Amino acid sequence: MDTRPKTGSAVAEGIRARRRGAVKWTEYGPDVIPAWVADMDFDPPKCAIDAVLEIVARGDVGYHSMRYREEYEAAYTHWARGRFGAVPKPLRFLPDVMSGLFWAMRTLVSPNAGVVILVPSYPPFYEVIGATGHRVVPIPLADVGGRFEIDFDRLATALADPSVEAMILCNPHNPTGRVFGRDELLALAGIALRNEVIVISDEIHHDLLRDGRSHAPFNSLDHEAGARSVVLAAPSKTFNLAGLKAAHLEVSDPDISARLAQVADHDRGEATLLGLASATAAFREGSGWLEETLGVIGGNVKAALAAFQGIPRAKVYNPEGTYLLWGRVEGLGPVSAFDFFLREARVAVSPGETFAAGASNWFRLNLATYPEVMSEILDRMSSALA
Ligand SMILES: Cc1ncc(COP(=O)(O)O)c(C=O)c1O
The missing domain is CATH 3.90.1150.10 (Aspartate Aminotransferase, domain 1)
Structure with missing residues (x-):
């Protein structure tokens, strides 16, 4: 050797x-x-790979039964409780976070409405907003002493525009790596609520934190804007499983759930059996x-x-x-x-x-x-x- x-x-x-x-x-x-x-x-x-190998070896790769979703939900609930101190809201399953964003944009935002993003932004956010017939309203993050901060005055002005109906929040933030804390999120929630703007929170990087930081899911804030938000997350960044296709959207507000239901399941794709099973194994044994x-x-x-x-x-x-x-x-x-x-x-x-x-x-x-x-x-x- x-x-x-x-x-x-x-x-x-x-x-x-x-x-x-x-x-x-x-x-x-x-x-x-x-x-x-x-x-x-x-x-x-290894537990995630083993889960895939075991299923493939059995040739058990037909349409998945509900059991896979239930097991993912139970394993993720345990994971989220332990890591974020929060119980996730009911999950809707998706192949990936981007399909969830398309879904939310198509059902929750009126045609031509403005959608706020913090800039610099994960590039596909520009695409999803444009492709679904909406307008990007970019709010630059401010460099304050070498750290990116949300410019709340600018955000408040942007959200006060009646044509702005939604904000895509990315926390932890790609590409700056900022982890917005509870106080910042509450400030944002206050502005969103005042202006009846729905927050769609992409939290795909939620487990990748440094220096003892903790993640606050937007829908775990004790705030009406949190209750009215949509949270998107996935095991794919945490465990490096993007190609296996499993993600979820969390929603609890009945009105928002009803609007999301306007898109048929077949029109937004499904998580795969291998994606759900590998994620479940990773949530259980991957810490x-x-x-x-x-x-x-x-x-x-x-x-x-x-x-x-x-x-x-x-x-x-x-x-x-x-x-x-x-x-x-x-x-x-x-x-x-x-x-x-x-x-x-x-x-x-x-x-x-x-x-x-x-x-x-x-x-x-x-x-x-x-x-x-x-x-x-x-x-x-x-x-x-x-
Ligand atoms: C912030 C953010 N959202 C979404 C995605 C894409 O996720 P998915 O593959 O689940 O659509 C990425 C991938 O890098 C990302 O960084």
């Missing part, structure tokens, strides 16, 4: 050889290290895996902050949650940060301009990889900027 320490490139080669179906690892040539789409490089928890994974991500965050600290033309923001690092580079002229890092560092980041108009000198770096790969990525990016 070769016991020499592995270099980042050797580890990356090993991941590439295994991840033959993953877009993250197939989009770019073999000399590029991918750090873009929000998949982790780690294998999911050790998650803690270990968060430890590795935490180490990578530290390494990345230290690497960029030494580079005056680069600025990155300490993520409180997610495994994503948001940052910018000065002095690139007309070249985007994405093009610069791809060409000069052979690292594929996510392009800033897809998150906010004009943000081409910004980038999002995925930190969910092995420490050796992280250090190779950071060496390459630092050398390119030297």
